[in-house]
Amino acid sequence: MLSDAEEKQLLEQIHTAPDIFRQLYRAYFPRVFAYVAYRVGSKQDTEDLVSEIFIKVLQHIDSFEYRQTGSFRAWLFRIAHNHVNQFYRQNGKTTFIPLDDIPTIADTSQSMDGQVISQERFQQLRQLIGTLSPRRQEIIRLRYFAMLRNQEIATLIGIHEKSVASHLSRAIADLQRLYEQAGELTHE
Amino acid sequence: MNKVPQDITHDLEHIQPIADETFQHDLEQNLMAQWYQQSSKTKRKRKKQGHMPLTFVASLLLVVLAGVIIMTLPLNSQVEYLAPQASPLPTPLPTLQPVPAFFPSDFSLILEPDMVAIALPINLETKDEIFKAGDVVDILATFNREQLDTSLEIVYFDVEDLLDTHQVDNLTVRIVVEHVKIMHVQTESSMITFQVSQQDAVVLTWLVESQIPITLSRIINSVQD
Numbered sequence: 001m002l003s004d005a006e007e008k009q010l011l012e013q014i015h016t017a018p019d020i021f022r023q024l025y026r027a028y029f030p031r032v033f034a035y036v037a038y039r040v041g042s043k044q045d046t047e048d049l050v051s052e053i054f055i056k057v058l059q060h061i062d063s064f065e066y067r068q069t070g071s072f073r074a075w076l077f078r079i080a081h082n083h084v085n086q087f088y089r090q091n092g093k094t095t096f097i098p099l100d101d102i103p104t105i106a107d108t109s110q111s112m113d114g115q116v117i118s119q120e121r122f123q124q125l126r127q128l129i130g131t132l133s134p135r136r137q138e139i140i141r142l143r144y145f146a147m148l149r150n151q152e153i154a155t156l157i158g159i160h161e162k163s164v165a166s167h168l169s170r171a172i173a174d175l176q177r178l179y180e181q182a183g184e185l186t187h188e
Numbered sequence: 189m190n191k192v193p194q195d196i197t198h199d200l201e202h203i204q205p206i207a208d209e210t211f212q213h214d215l216e217q218n219l220m221a222q223w224y225q226q227s228s229k230t231k232r233k234r235k236k237q238g239h240m241p242l243t244f245v246a247s248l249l250l251v252v253l254a255g256v257i258i259m260t261l262p263l264n265s266q267v268e269y270l271a272p273q274a275s276p277l278p279t280p281l282p283t284l285q286p287v288p289a290f291f292p293s294d295f296s297l298i299l300e301p302d303m304v305a306i307a308l309p310i311n312l313e314t315k316d317e318i319f320k321a322g323d324v325v326d327i328l329a330t331f332n333r334e335q336l337d338t339s340l341e342i343v344y345f346d347v348e349d350l351l352d353t354h355q356v357d358n359l360t361v362r363i364v365v366e367h368v369k370i371m372h373v374q375t376e377s378s379m380i381t382f383q384v385s386q387q388d389a390v391v392l393t394w395l396v397e398s399q400i401p402i403t404l405s406r407i408i409n410s411v412q413d
Contacts, residue, residue: 037205103205144200
């Protein structure tokens, strides 16, 4: 992960060498991939969309100007957000994703869950997030998978930082309740 | 499911989809190839165009300088033999108009992290109000969605989402940006500079680029002279 100072330095020299774009790509690829995967669910669609998003970023990088910490992240994820919306408009939403079309899931807590169980938990998380209001869904995805700060999310979706914090805390409370209910049901 | 979920935040933080290494690597290679292609195209374009902005600025300065010389020369040279008379008022030099730019990175002035100053041509003909710096107004645009130039690619906001949100009926869209502060008014050119959020600035500039007329509504809070 790049520090804010490193990112600033890279963005100021973005046009000078290809290696700089490469570094940004490597730093942000995992986050963009996770964000898109949680939105669309399917591995194939995620790969297609992630490719198109980075191509768009490259094509428009000339119009980007570094202003403050986080402005690149907000810009990048605005492109990703809009691109996935466009995808849904053209293709409609798919509710069921077969397990063999789900991306590989890394459980970074190093629990001993197998890949299939991790994929099931990913499915479950996606479904639960999908029960929230569209705004809260997006705030959760931007916070946990794009790993944006509240202030960056506020800039991206055009609401106040305090509103982001409030939506986030309510969304987490709702998800926790649903999560516990789902756990109880599984064990009944 | 053989595990009771306990803490949602823990799972949100740790259940992360990851890409296949081959996919990530191949995409990186493709992007780099495109970077070189794009870079060489830009270089060729720059070479072809020369230093356009500098040439433009230099020409503009020359015109202004010529105007100043033309205005001042006759006064200086005739002062010795002309009968004393009131000096003609110098014709005001044409004011350079800030041109609304399409992308936020081109906006000339950043006021604070989320706010920018944007100069827009405003249709004031139908309004009797006089707008002043400091006034707080609503900016309105009502248009048929077919009027928009959809060829202008927008990456900063979701066009369809915006149009759907502001749709009045099947065709008409009405966009209102509320409680905007006026920073500067140029009545002769109907250009008014506003203080708006970056997102609103992009939307408004896009409307101007699509030649959608923008009007101002009621004054919410007028400053006292």
